[in-house]
Amino acid sequence: MDPDNDLQAAVDRLMDGLTSDLERLAAIPSVAFPGFPAGPVQEAHDLLVGLLREVGVERIERIDLPDTAPVIFGEIPPPTPDAPTVLLYSHYDVQPPGDESLWRSPPFEPTPVEEAGGGGLRARGIADDKSNVIAHLGMLRVFGGRPPVGVKIVFEGQEEYGSPFDGYPPTDAERFACDAMVIADLGNLRPGTPTLTTGLRGAAEVTVEVRTLQEPRHSGEFGGAAPDALLVLLKALATLHDVHGDVAVDGLRREQWTGTSYTEDEFRDLAGVTDDLPLLGSGTLGERLWSGPAITVIGIDAPTVDGAASAVVPYARAKLNLRFHPKQDPVEAQELLVRHLRALKPFGVPLTVTPGDTGPGYEASTGGPAYRAARTALKEAWGTEASYVATGGSIPLVNGLAQAAPDAEVLLFGAQDSMCNLHAPNERVLFSELRATVVAMCAFVREYAADFKGAGS
Ligand SMILES: [Zn+2]
Known part of the structure; x- marks a missing residue:
């Protein structure tokens, strides 16, 4: 798995299987809001546990907390004592579909969408966050279940509604101990622009x-x-x-925002603000939206x-x-x-x-070996330098995990993009972003393991 083109080719060979697993997963209406049946949430849980077992994750537990859908916790020990451990996070529950009459196809029937760059699939939760669950799985498949780092898997089942799990990690810190975490519950500023999210307001x-x-x-x-x-x-x-x-x-x-941001046209498009209306505030969009x-x-x-x-x-x-x-x-x-x-x-x-x-908000420190590895990995996957952005939305669990593993570097990237219609009708994910995210995750663990060893840690 060394030369870059081997990795790209390996991911290409796996894409059909990953796509059909994503379709199976997205066909399950795993909404963990009050008033929705618990059966589908359990069904999505069971499907994922099966897929993780198939790829060779031997240690899988469920964390059961009051008023919380089961959290899948899996572990692959580090291949050597000096290899780092990476925690992989995403969630398998989804937002309710909302008004189904606004959907161009039934929300839990994954349906192809035509779009530049090879198209994608439309369904509730197919981007947020099932695409990223599948991206993690893809990385494990590429390495035949034996990546060059130790792995801890945390797949949450009640992120969208919120649950006591947000505050849980510090109470069981040993379980979540790691050197770096990949919080994959977001994605790129725009399709094709590899993006590391370094701040949450x-x-x-x-x-x-x-x-x-x-x-x-x-x-x-x-x-x-x-x-x-x-x-x-x-x-x-x-x-x-x-x-x-x-x-x-x-x-x-x-404060000044020093990373990348939307152009004004992109922002107007995303927010649905017509040209005859002003935007509020002064200064850069990054400053108004993030810092x-x-x-x-x-x-x-x-x-x-x-x-x-x-x-x-x-x-x-x-x-x-x-x-x-x-x-x-x-x-x-x-x-x-x-x-x-x-x-x-x-x-x-x-x-x-x-x-x-x-x-609370969150600001990542970006100077460590995991960030170095991630920058290299994202460039390899998308062919262009990674951008730094922040987001206005918060991911409460990030703080819980960061408290449990205070020295771990926290990386936020994934297969979504800002045109995904998250939490809105007609949510979609692009195959190009899913594929590149799998490549990025693989390249990240490869680079990180090599750098970690090189540093003699
Ligand atoms: Zn999400």
């Missing part, structure tokens, strides 16, 4: 409420003097951004337009979603927003501000 929620009157009062008789709760709330929300649309809450970290804060008003309780009475509104409430710099402390970031709101008192009316959930 943190998230926090805050609810803000205003009560001004006991009940609605006639707007003709009282409007003009009686304090309107909705007006108070809107005045408060209007202070969160400056005239350019940049976040105007003091202390939220905003700076964002505040989104995600809900407002107020009378609806159809049900509107001519009355001063006595009560209004809004929920805010804050995204912040990967390295900012979540409670600190949340507290900055809470303090900003509490200090406002629009028209002299105090606001009731309640902090909600927080989730």
Whole structure:
């Protein structure tokens, strides 16, 4: 398995089998949300355990936690005592399909799609994250189940809905001990652009409420003097951004983004923003989306337009979603927003501000041997230098795993791409990305094992 073209050819020989396994897996509606049957989740679990056994993974366990679909844990010992151990993560549960009438083919019937570069397959979860489960499996097949590194496999069954597994790894740290991890639950900035995701923004929620009157009062008789709760709330929300649309809450970290980012046209396309509308904020897109804060008003309780009475509104409430710099402390970031709101008192009316959930961000350190190996591997797979990006979405488990193995390098790459329609109708994956991801995973373990030995670790 040494020369590059041997690897490419070996992956090509396996692609038909990998594709049909991906189709089998994607035909199982393994949705681990409340209200969906548990049977298909178990079925996907069993299929994967069978595939792992077939490729020669002898030690396979299931981690059972309360209110959590089973986690598949597999282990291949290092081939030599000086070989590193790599943890491979992905998840086999999927988002619910949503409104099936918006799908061009039934969500759990994998269907070919035509697209530049050889096309792909459409189905719920076929990119997120079953493509990456199959990519890990592909790497193991290429090496006949005996890769040049020790392997720990973590295939989660309830990532999309969330589960107590996020916090579990630090409580069983020995099990997750490794030198590097490949968290394959994402993919490329665009098809054909090999991408390492090095940062994830943190998230926090805050609810803000205003009560001004006991009940609605006639707007003709009282409007003009009686304090309107909705007006108070809107005045408060209007202070969160400056005239350019940049976040105007003091202390939220905003730094230059030094990696790659979308072009403005790509971003407009992905977000569905037409050319006649401006984008919000100033500075580069990387800074606005990844290394700076964002505040989104995600809900407002107020009378609806159809049900509107001519009355001063006595009560209004809004929920805010804050995204912040990967390295900012979540409670600190949340507290900055809470303090900003509490200090406002629009028209002299105090606001009731309640902090909600927080989730930490993540920033990878990129200077170690695993990153070196990954850069070489991605270049070999896609034929061009790897880009560094961040993402606004968070992967809570990354922090749990990083706490369990604090010295391990964390690599985030995979077979998805930003045009995959993740969590949306008509999700799809491209064969070209799946194939290149298998090549990249193989080249990564080969390079990493060689570098590790070379370093005499
Ligand atoms: Zn996912």
